[in-house]
Every structure is written in structure tokens, then in C-alpha cells.
Amino acid sequence: MPAEWGGRDLGFLALVRALEALGQGGAERGFLFALGAHLLGVTIPLARYLNDDQQREWVEALASGRTLAALAVTETSGGSNPVTMSTRADADGDGGYRISGEKVFITNAPDADLFLVLTSEKPDRGGFGLTAFLVPKDTPGLRVTPHRGTLGMEGAPMGTVALDDCRVPARAVVGGSGAGLRVFSTCMQWERTGILAGLLGAAERDIARATARLREKRDGRGALFEHETVALRLARMQVRLEGARLLLYRAAWEIDQGRRDLAGAATAKFAASEALVEIALDLMRVTAGEGWTDPQGLGGGLADVVGTLSASGTSDVQLAIIARTLGRGGPA
Template identity: 40%
Template sequence: MNLDWTEEQRALHERLRDLGEKLGEEVAARERSQSLEPGDWQRCAEAGVLALPLPQEYGGPGLSPLACAYALEGLGHGCRDNGLLIALGAHMWAVELPVREFGTPEQKRRYLPALGDGRLVGAHAITEAEAGSDALALTARARRDGDTYLLSGTKRFVTNAPIADLFIVHATVDPGLGFTGVTAFLVERGQEGLTVEPGPEKTGLRTAPWGEITLQDCRVPASRRLGAEKQGSRILARTMAWERSLILAPMLGTMRRQIEDCVAHARSRVQFGRTIGRNDAVSHRIVDMRVRLEEARLLTYRAAWDLEQGIPSVFPEAAQLRTSEAAVQTFLDAMQVYGGLGYTTGTDAERNLRDALGTRISSGTSDMQRRVMAEKMGITARARRAAPARSAGGEGGGDAR
């Protein structure tokens, strides 16, 4: 894994950091209305953020996952609107990526350029009332009817749903098949039988709109099935690997900015005749914040590198787990550094903490990340029954080990 960035990669990192500083104006006010700023989304589109992972033939630079992670860290370093960053990530990694990976040539031509330049907003719809962490236990149905499918079911907690133009919807063609029956579909807004409603009020990430979608015999052409029938579980696994690896890359930049602010505060705030940074309780806390950031950064970059190499690994889950939990602890520590000021509504530390709490749930809870890692490591595999041991003479004897 080479982290010796090229001049072009460094320039993009800095350019997106500068872009981020122009985004998120009046974020505290928009939090109260739970609204995403359309102008900020369009600025990101015009700057090429949405198209970062797209091949040149579809309007993007075709950056590697590792280069995307570094670029998005720069955006997060400048941008104070974490909800916007999560909404961008859901659009890129849960919609653009699966269309890029599994779409037909016609689907790619139809959707990728528009997703990349901001004409279309994407949303990924899988979670249901009884299918959260166990995402593949969904009950939404897809019934074949000639050259179309009739989709029925309800999805909730769908990031970008209120503003989305294109939904990737997962439904089963046969509930008796379990996860093997899950199939993915591309559903356009305005499709008859599709209803979109805003979701409940959130604790954090309030500028990343979410909602609930209901499908009542929503007729979708078979040409908008994404991938093969019953391939939904494979598509979801691939999508989650990319999303878990990269959706929190901007949060690395957010933590970096918070640490820089804490350093500046510790060097200027005077108590008992000296700056608070001269107290070990404060300086050591900030050092721990930096260590957590470096751990999360290296795990994120390793996960991105594995994606680039096509290596299945535990690093997507490790990156999601460590970055989300590091963010929560870092922003808790920031509140301690700032004291009463950090507990004030509308400050960066307070808002960042509320936003970070949500990252421990989205893309799979922290507990689910550990469970998936345990499965990949073989810890939770069923024990194999050993064959009976045999003596040299051919008769059974001794312990089977």
C-alpha cells in the first residue's frame, strides 16, 4: 500500500478541502429544519465530487478507491456539514457503485452520467421494520409479470429518499428462498405505485434527509432489474464492502479539524494562570484523539487498497467500526476540552458528537461489524467433526483430535 501521494492527488485533496470550506453555511439553522442545501450538493457535483469513482466514459476521472478516500478526507477537513457528506457517500457508494459494477451497458449510459453530474440523486432502499441488521430477512416482494415486475413492500430509514430521483430497491422473488431470492431493482421517482414520505426526526446527521418508501404493485420493467434475478445478496455484499470502506473517509477530515481546533483552544485558553494545554489531563486527551485518528485513517486506507486489489478482507468492517467509534470518542473528548462551551447547542463539538453517533448504526451497527469480522475470520464457523483415528493395524483406537 503506497501512501506517497502524487502531486495530482495532493492537489485534489487541497481543492476539495477549499471547496468544503465554502459549504455548510448556516448548518445549525438547517439542522433545525432537517434540510439539505441543494446549492451545496450542486457545488459538489460541479467540482466533480459525485463522479470521483466513475470511469471517464461516464464523465468521471475513474479514481482508485484509495485516491477517493484521500480526496474525500480533504472534503471533510473543510466541510462542517456532516449530513451533506453522508448524503454524498450514500449516493456514491450505495447507488453509483452498484450500477457501475452490475448495471447493463444501457443502464450505465442512462444513469451514471446523470448521477455523476448531479442531475439525478440516488438512494438505496433495503431496511424494513423487521429487516435491519438482518438486512436479507426482508419481506418486500417482486412478482414477475411478463416483461415487468410488480414490487410491493415498505422501506424505511432510506438516506436521500425525500430528494432522490433513483432508488435501488431490494425485494425477494420468493420468500421461501431466504437470502437467495433477493433481487435488486432500479426504480425511478414518479413510478406509479411508489410513495415517498419524510422519515422521523433524527438526533444527528439531520441535514442528510431520510425517509420511507412504500411500493404498492409498483410496476418496474425487467430491463431495470439490476444484475441477475436472485443476485441481490451478491450486489448487497459488494455495495457494503465499498460503503463501509469509504463512506466515513470524510469523517477523518472532520476529526482532523476538530483536533486542530482543540489544539488551538488548549494553547489560548488560560486557567489558573497558564494555558490549559499545559495540564496533562488536557494535552494527553488531545494526544489520544490524534492516535485514534491515525488508526482510523490507516484502516480506511487499507480497506480502500484491498478494494482496489480485489482482495476480500475484514478491513471494510474494521474501517467502519474503528472510524465510527473513534469519532464518537474524539468528539466526547473535544467537549471535555471545551468544557461548558463544548456542551452548547450549535457548536462544532456538540453537533459532531450527535452526528458521529449515527455512524455507529448506519451501514451496519458496530456489533454487526464485529459479527461480520468474526465470520470472515472463521471464529463463528461450526466445528468440524473429526474422523475417527485409526491404529497402524487398521483398527479404530485412541482419541480423535
């Protein structure tokens, strides 16, 4: 974040490395995911579209964490596909808008103070008719229902956000009428690039813990780490981790250079989520019964990372974004 908004002007690459360090140091995965959703899904990219009045009202509170934000885009039909967005925003003739619709699987929803809501204002224009709004939690007609029984990620509460004829003033519009797709694309570039940085740090921590334990644990042939199949599996985990990390760093660097590279963000997200799941599975394999009895938190780690395959768009969505750029010779 810029210094005038309470930040340190360190850039995005520095931020993702800080998130990674939190994971390495022992921060809980759900917390890391929730923090990433707040910072990268809303706060930092949003600040680029706010006018002066909106910045004064929201940016410092968001940057300091006094106000928690949630990106409300996903719907039951069509997921996050902006073309099929059914949540409507209609001008009410009194200088404001009426918003009606329902958003699902919204990270931070039960605890959020502010929602960035993507709506269809002009349905006949498809994606170019989308408008984004800032909707405070106490807006009449807004109701949040927490999701119960989700797999893993206990520190990242999720919920359904229902908007029933919610009236918001014109000053709630972000970036102008019809700018919703541009706002959403920016949020997705930031979120997909960095939201899993902390979880990669946690994966590195788990690999180190498992390696140390396998060096200690012995059978008739010596330390389990000395078994070739065990050592090679650990090495494969490290390769996956380093590959995902470097793709994430590259996508973060692209953002720091001011480049719009949605395919690079999709590549980073795909690589990170796939690596996290494969690493978690391999950790369970090499630790065997100890992994299932969970003395090192490895079983919980597997439950936490499975959901990353669909967060910020499924792996197939990321591949589709990448495929559209093949042969073009430049960023998308």
C-alpha cells in the same frame, strides 16, 4: 469512476482521501454522509452491474450528480438482514415485476430521483432469491415519507420508502434475477469502507480547532493545553483518528486491488464510527462549557456522529462479520 462515465479513473483510495479533505475543509457532516451514501452506497458499485442500456440511461446522470440515488434495503423487521427481507417482487406475466414492501431509515430518500431496491423474488431460496431493481421516484405506487426530528445529520435527509404494487419493467433488474445478494454485498463493501471518510476529516478539523483554543485559553497555571490531562486526552483522540484512518485506507486499497474483503470493510466501518463518537465525547470533555455552548460546532458534531454507530449496519453487525472470518487466514 471510469473516464468514459465522466470520472477520472483515480481509484477508491483517492476518492476517500478527497472526501476526507472535504471534511477537513469545513464541509457539513450531513452533506458528507449524504454524498457518501449516493456515491459509495449506489453509484460506483452499481455501475459494475449495469448492462449497456442501463449504463447509458443512468451512469452519467448519477456520476454528475444530476440524479441523486438512494439505497433502499433496511426494513422495520430484521434491519438489512437479507434472509428476512419482506419486500416482494413478483413477475407479472407481461415482462415486468410488481414490487410491494416498505423500506425505512433510507438516507437521501426525500430527495432521491432513483432508488436501488433490494427485494425477495424467490423467498424459498433465502439470500440467493434476492433481486435488486432500479426504481425511479415517479414510479406509480412509490411514496416517500421524510423522517422528522432525527438527531443530527441535518444535511442527510432520511425517510421511509413505501412501494405499493409498483410495476417496473424487466430492464429495471440489476445484475440479473437472483443477483441481489451479490449486488448488496458489493454496495456494502464500498459503503462501509468509505462513507465515514469525510467525517474523519471533520474530526481532524475539530481536534485542530480545539487544540488551538486550548493553547489560547489560560488559567492560573498557564495555557490549558499545558495541563497533562488535557494534552493526553487530545493525544488519545489523535491516536483513535489515525488508527481509524489507516484501517479505512487499507480497506479502500483492497477494493482498488479488486479484492472482496467484507471483513476489512466491516473493520473500517466499526473503527471509524467508534472513533468518531469517542473523539466527539472527548472534545466535549476538554472544552467543557465552551463545547456545550457550541462556539466551534462541537456539540453539533456529537449529535451528528452518534447515528454512525448504526449506519450501514450496527457496530455489533460489523463485529459479527469480522468474527465469522477469525481463524480463516484470508479475506471474507
